[in-house]
Ligand SMILES: Cc1cc2nc3c(=O)[nH]c(=O)nc-3n(C[C@H](O)[C@H](O)[C@H](O)COP(=O)(O)OP(=O)(O)OC[C@H]3O[C@@H](n4cnc5c(N)ncnc54)[C@H](O)[C@@H]3O)c2cc1C
């Protein structure tokens with residue numbers, strides 16, 4: 001049996017986009033507008049964030065963080081809970097580069113407008129620089145290594161309040177210090193009367209209606225039961241705003257008869273493919289203490305990559321190391337002496353890389369590493385190896401070298417050892433967490449949406465999330481997603497008045 005409910009505005013998803021829209025529209029509730037957020041994941045209570053990798057990953061991420069692309073050569077990480085990926089993000093807060101927004105050529109979208117809106121959310125999310133005394137050794141080694149090579153590492157602004165430096169950000173902060181939408185925008189929206197229903201998966205959209213399945217809490221699983229009784233619902237709405245993320249929104253619209261035929265839907269997927277690189281030092285390095293990500297080196301314009309400091313947990317680190325057996329084991333036993341760098345390639349939208357759905361409606365992401373991406377990742381690995389050695393590392397693990405372990409004595413041969421020929425998709429562990437595109441903003445027929453997130457030919461439907469990006473952003477995206485979602489919400493308010 002299907003239960004019917006009616007609202008004025010339904011928001012699908014509660015991450016960077018959905019949380020922003022919910023808060024921005026919340027004042028309309030006082031004018032009698034009924035607003036509902038439908039989130040497919042659970043709502044976790046503070047005490048449930050234990051920081052344990054084995055129990056948190058399945059509770060926070062789609063497929064436990066191991067969602068595979070169609071050919072199995074890359075894993076995609078994205079959140080599936082109240083707050084979406086903002087619960088698991090690291091909190092680095094950068095404003096979109098002007099040249100990237102200009103290159104997107106989206107009519108009506110100005111960099112100055114995005115900057116102003118980003119600054120509003122930086123203030124709301126308490127973005128600031130960590131004082132130097134709080135930076136851990138991994139971050140200092142990166143800075144020093146860059147400095148010795150003549151590179152200028154920049155410090156990340158972070159959105160934290162009360163950070164205790166437990167380094168567990170990607171497992172959801174156990175200290176309630178990270179200012180994701182689950183902490184800031186969603187609670188504020190709910191205070192103003194926006195309803196949020198968790199465990200509510202939107203299966204498809206039909207004319208001004210969302211078809212929803214509310215799931216039962218799994219025995220022993222984390223999170224509260226849903227606010228609604230488990231079962232099937234038809235939620236009628238005057239307007240629906242899809243904020244399911246790049247993969248979630250693209251798949252939902254592809255499953256929906258009202259939008260499935262839109263040309264351009266699912267196209268233009270980019271994700272900043274990434275490696276974790278490690279190097280072994282002679283002494284222990286404080287990396288599991290302190291905030292993990294304080295510095296980055298932006299080589300996007302020159303060489304198509306960005307390097308960031310990082311700290312990954314034992315399982316994630318182990319799966320990222322190329323090879324197996326005694327050498328792999330020796331490196332993992334040196335875990336406390338490992339310096340870590342996260343390498344991100346600035347990929348470009350190409351026709352092969354797109355999101356589709358299979359016959360059951362599940363998202364399938366097709367991704368091929370272009371020559372340009374391989375070149376960038378190899379260049380990034382060489383530069384990282386130089387930084388590691390300049391910081392004093394004894395040996396470096398470079399996935400695109402064979403064998404992957406490079407000793408200090410061989411440091412002068414990095415260009416010969418780390419090569420594109422050794423970048424073998426499937427053999428090298430690549431993962432991505434900056435998922436972008438699928439419902440690109442644009443003027444021509446390839447554009448699914450306009451710069452206010454209005455879906456072509458479907459006046460009651462908007463998109464407000466990372467799927468709007470027509471190409472990659474070349475930096476960490478959450479602030480830009482919030483700025484775009486803020487624009488979409490403003491457009492909704494204007495259209496509502498008229
Ligand atoms: C580990 C990790 C670290 C990151 N670190 C940073 C960082 O430091 N800085 C930065 O700028 N960015 C970072 N990011 C990226 C950033 O978090 C995302 O780009 C951003 O949150 C995406 O926002 P979104 O609204 O598009 O999607 P999400 O935040 O992923 O939210 C989408 C929500 O929609 C829900 N949903 C999807 N489909 C449906 C459906 N059919 N029905 C109901 N609900 C649905 C999902 O469950 C999810 O909760 C990180 C991401 C990850 C995974």
Ligand code: SF4
Nearest residue numbers: 163164166167169173
């Ligand atoms: S480092 Fe700070 S923000 Fe990250 S999990 Fe620990 S307390 Fe939370």
